[in-house]
Amino acid sequence: MNDDLQRQIRERLAGLEPARLEIIDESHLHAGHAGAQGGASHFRIVIASNQFKGLTPLARHRLVYDRMHDLIPHPIHALAIVASTT
Incomplete structure (x- = not known):
């Protein structure tokens, strides 16, 4: 599921014409967290x-x-962003 979600994120952010884009799945760090229940990433x-x-x-x-608002709070529960200029 997260591969599809990462593809969606990449497609949605393509309009920002990123020179650099890393999408890091940190779901495993939040196992047991209330927000991770139901498969939220x-x-x-x-x-x-x-x-x-x-x-x-x-x-x-x-x-x-x-670009991501309809994916929050499910299937994305938390989104950390590091945004910089090129």
Whole structure:
């Protein structure tokens, strides 16, 4: 399931034209956590894009969340974001 989810994440973030994109599944670190019940996943996204230039960290995160909002809280329970410019 997480391979499909990672593919969806990659497709949704493609519009940001990332120069760097890492999608790290951290679900195994949260086994037993209430948010992991029902198969919800935890991901860390490391993304660098020219589209982040001039934006605050909060605005960068919003650009990412705007593309992911319907996947939260299920099938993604938690999303950690590291967003930088290129």
